[in-house]
Amino acid sequence: xxxxxxxxxxxxxxxxxxxxxxxxxxxxxxxxxxxxxxxxxxxxxxxxxxxxxxxxxxxxxxxxxxxxxxxxxxxxxxxxxxxxxxxxxxxxxxxxxxxxxxxxxxxxxxxxxxxxxxxxxxxxxxxxxxxxxxxxxxxxxxxxxxxxxxxxxxxxxxxxxxxxxxxxxxxxxxxxxxxxxxxxxxxxxxxxxxxxxxxxxxxxxxxxxxxxxxxxxxxxxxxxxxxxxxxxxxxxxxxxxxxxxxxxxxxxxxxxxxxxxxxxxxxxxxxxxxxxxxxxxxxxxxxxxxxxxxxxxxxxxxxxxxxxxxxxxxxxxxxxxxxxxxxxxxxxxxxxxxxxx
Numbered sequence: 651x652x653x654x655x656x657x658x659x660x661x662x663x664x665x666x667x668x669x670x671x672x673x674x675x676x677x678x679x680x681x682x683x684x685x686x687x688x689x690x691x692x693x694x695x696x697x698x699x700x701x702x703x704x705x706x707x708x709x710x711x712x713x714x715x716x717x718x719x720x721x722x723x724x725x726x727x728x729x730x731x732x733x734x735x736x737x738x739x740x741x742x743x744x745x746x747x748x749x750x751x752x753x754x755x756x757x758x759x760x761x762x763x764x765x766x767x768x769x770x771x772x773x774x775x776x777x778x779x780x781x782x783x784x785x786x787x788x789x790x791x792x793x794x795x796x797x798x799x800x801x802x803x804x805x806x807x808x809x810x811x812x813x814x815x816x817x818x819x820x821x822x823x824x825x826x827x828x829x830x831x832x833x834x835x836x837x838x839x840x841x842x843x844x845x846x847x848x849x850x851x852x853x854x855x856x857x858x859x860x861x862x863x864x865x866x867x868x869x870x871x872x873x874x875x876x877x878x879x880x881x882x883x884x885x886x887x888x889x890x891x892x893x894x895x896x897x898x899x900x901x902x903x904x905x906x907x908x909x910x911x912x913x914x915x916x917x918x919x920x921x922x923x924x925x926x927x928x929x930x931x932x933x934x935x936x937x938x939x940x941x942x943x944x945x946x947x948x949x950x951x952x953x954x955x956x957x958x959x960x961x962x963x964x965x966x967x968x969x970x971x972x973x974x975x976x977x978x979x980x981x982x983x984x985x986x987x988x989x990x991x
Contacts, residue, residue: 702807707851707884709810711948712802713912715795727795727865728753728908735774745798746780746867749773753870762871762901769869778970780867785958788817789840789863791878794892795908796866800915802950810846810853815954823855830858838862838874853882873900887944888914916947957985 722734724747735750793814801814808826842860862874962970
């Protein structure tokens, strides 16, 4: 009985090996002729590639999610349809919604509507199923709509990178015409697999293959069958719109459409783009959210590759359990040890 088990383990090991590390890839050093001619080699330049990029609208830079003026505390995936529970007391702060807050009108199937109601009730009892504090990544779609901080976008003709340092999440949108891999050839990931194309000035993105999770900390759930289609466009120089349509054959009885807006953000202080006092004031009648007027002021994050130190662990029932100060110190020491290797 041992041989089948070992064979299965070997198969899993091969499946887990990155494509670039599997047998059959490039092997060996460059030829002696290539090495000898290195000093005289004239590399190709990016002129043609840059011309492809020049036709795209400029969405590169850091973007801050915008919420309605009457939104309550803490990020909510769909704040325009949020029902907010309570208010913060003077001096209080939160990175998540207050217990009991929920999103109305999510078209859940009846059994999952009851499930969401039960999850919201748990938060009022001091229970949380949010895994982010235990060092699980945000993933997509949460990084699109339920993050308390900015994210940045770096675009190229054939790929767009969308990064959220705080949520320890990154998505790659392939624009080179490739299809999604066959379902049996993919393992689900937090960010899924995204392909996109431009329809005029609108970026259309199709995302599948997501690990099931929560849209936000209320926590509104989605299944691993979620299919996400986005229509992303600039509606002003520094305002980005993302219309997201979700279909989930497991949890939703019809498509759910959520539209979010983001403001192009600029850094404050050393290493963070342009200081606030150097950014020109917005022109009259351009709205309260536009900073920098019609001028593009880009910001980018420094790479956050520090090991994550959890504040909680998840118990057997899927609830957060607070770590004691000594346990957090032990995790910090472990993280430092990992960084020293």
